[in-house]
Amino acid sequence: MTLQVPFAHFAETVRRxxxxxxxxxxxxxxxxxxxxxxGGILAALASGRPEDAREALLAxxxxxxxxxxxxxLTMVGSSSAPxxxxxxxxxxxxxxxxxxxxxxxxxxxxxxVLRAMYDEFVTTGQTEDIGFDPFLRLVNPNVVVVAPDALxxxxxxxxxxx
Numbered sequence: 360m361t362l363q364v365p366f367a368h369f370a371e372t373v374r375r376x377x378x379x380x381x382x383x384x385x386x387x388x389x390x391x392x393x394x395x396x397x398g399g400i401l402a403a404l405a406s407g408r409p410e411d412a413r414e415a416l417l418a419x420x421x422x423x424x425x426x427x428x429x430x431x432l433t434m435v436g437s438s439s440a441p442x443x444x445x446x447x448x449x450x451x452x453x454x455x456x457x458x459x460x461x462x463x464x465x466x467x468x469x470x471x472v473l474r475a476m477y478d479e480f481v482t483t484g485q486t487e488d489i490g491f492d493p494f495l496r497l498v499n500p501n502v503v504v505v506a507p508d509a510l511x512x513x514x515x516x517x518x519x520x521x
Contacts, residue, residue: 360399369403370419384427393428441507
């Protein structure tokens, strides 16, 4: 049996179920964290770089090994898991606003969204590493985070013709 939790709750769940060993492996565009406990396997999908997931788990006091427990991953990272959608609108050099979109398994803060955008832009060469705060002052972004229930509401409104 596989218990799937948001990555933000993985460390506390590991402690609650007294899982002894935590393993981390690249998975899609992120990393899969797994741990074995008496009732089965605990799994969580982290977005972003596996190195960042490792650092987060270490900061939470866990010992992390390379690898993964065999797990039923039908729900981890699947479209049936509730997602928060974040969009950032910013001025661009193309004569129209730029839009950056990301998805999260837990509600992100505006700062988390902006940091993820900045890190991606620096990594992909879309901007120079001028520092996070100067980047925000230069770009003056507008952030919108849409919760899963709001997404469902928008979809239902289309079906109902509202």
